[in-house]
Amino acid sequence: MVRHSKIQKQVLNLYREFxxxxxxxxxxxxxxxxxxxxxxxxxxxxxxxxxxxxxxxxRQLDMLKRQDVKSVGVFTKDNKE
Structure with a gap:
């Protein structure tokens, strides 16, 4: 059985919640x-x-849980130079 550190457990729980x-x-x-x-x-x-x-x-998860948030936008970096 794999033992996870405290932060690893927190990240896994965050992922599940997302x-x-x-x-x-x-x-x-x-x-x-x-x-x-x-x-x-x-x-x-x-x-x-x-x-x-x-x-x-x-912070992002808290925002997504709010009832008034209807959709999510994603900013991407445009590498055209």
Missing amino acids: LRVAKARPGLSEYVRSEFKKQAAIPKTNTLQIEQAYRRGM
Whole structure:
């Protein structure tokens, strides 16, 4: 059995909660999965960056849980130069 650290457990719970909220909003599940996969590239030893990403995720989750939020927009960086 794999033992997870406290922050790993928190991130896994955050992911599950995002997926629960995403069920009610079409297209959000794919975005959630892709964002978590991108953030998985953060080295486990970089706790500061992990905690920052976790806090940002918590703020985004709180926003999504609000009843007055109807949809989600995503900003992307356009690399055409």
